[in-house]
Amino acid sequence: MPKSILNLTADxxxxxxxxxxxxxxxxxxxxxxxxxxxxxxxxxxxxxxCHAHKGKTKRTAIMYGPPGHWYVYLIYGMYSMLNLVCAxxxxxxxxLIRSVKxxxxxxRLTRALKIDTSFNAKLASPDHGLWxxxxxxxxxxxQIAITPRIGVDYAQEDKDAPLRFVLNL
DNA sequence: GCAGTGATCATA
DNA sequence: ATGATCACTGCC
Numbered sequence: 001m002p003k004s005i006l007n008l009t010a011d012x013x014x015x016x017x018x019x020x021x022x023x024x025x026x027x028x029x030x031x032x033x034x035x036x037x038x039x040x041x042x043x044x045x046x047x048x049x050c051h052a053h054k055g056k057t058k059r060t061a062i063m064y065g066p067p068g069h070w071y072v073y074l075i076y077g078m079y080s081m082l083n084l085v086c087a088x089x090x091x092x093x094x095x096l097i098r099s100v101k102x103x104x105x106x107x108r109l110t111r112a113l114k115i116d117t118s119f120n121a122k123l124a125s126p127d128h129g130l131w132x133x134x135x136x137x138x139x140x141x142x143q144i145a146i147t148p149r150i151g152v153d154y155a156q157e158d159k160d161a162p163l164r165f166v167l168n169l
Numbered sequence: 170g171c172a173g174t175g176a177t178c179a180t181a
Numbered sequence: 182a183t184g185a186t187c188a189c190t191g192c193c
Binding site: 073074078079117 | 173174176177178
Binding site: 040042049050051073075076077078079081083096098105106107108111149150151152154155 | 186187188189190
């Protein structure tokens with residue numbers, strides 16, 4: 001993954017991930033590639049919906065590190081959420097990968113791809129069995145729907161920020 | 170509509 | 182140590 005792309009802020013990176021491939025090498029060795037179809041941007045300490053809103057903690061430290069690493073956390077005791085850390089080191093942005101073609105929902109996605117919190121803080125690379133390939137051209141704007149993020153009603157003035165991006169296939 | 174499930178963080 | 186909260190899903 002090119003560093004110039006990973007250094008983008010999450011709101012800029014998120015739409016560029018649409019149409020690209022989320023790639024997984026499963027424990028049995030088979031590799032599958034999935035078209036990314038739904039993402040959300042979480043844009044740092046000023047964003048009340050972002051976990052980094054309350055500053056650096058043990059959990060959010062990964063978002064402050066260098067871009068290109070996975071941020072994976074457990075929610076509701078059962079679902080792992082898969083995020084790609086981006087923006088320059090020290091700027092805690094991340095993009096939540098919510099859906100790929102054929103698998104809708106962030107919890108279903110990680111369940112289907114056998115992704116759990118052991119991926120947290122790992123580099124997105126084939127060496128770790130989970131990576132992104134930028135092999136498609138950028139998706140034209142008229143194929144991208146932009147909406148508020150899902151499940152962030154608690155985020156006050158940021159709850160309706162247009163930071164969810166969906167690819168219309 | 171709402172229960173299930175457990176890490177995380179603030180409060181103490 | 183305790184308790185509220187939670188970037189969700191599946192079943193009622």
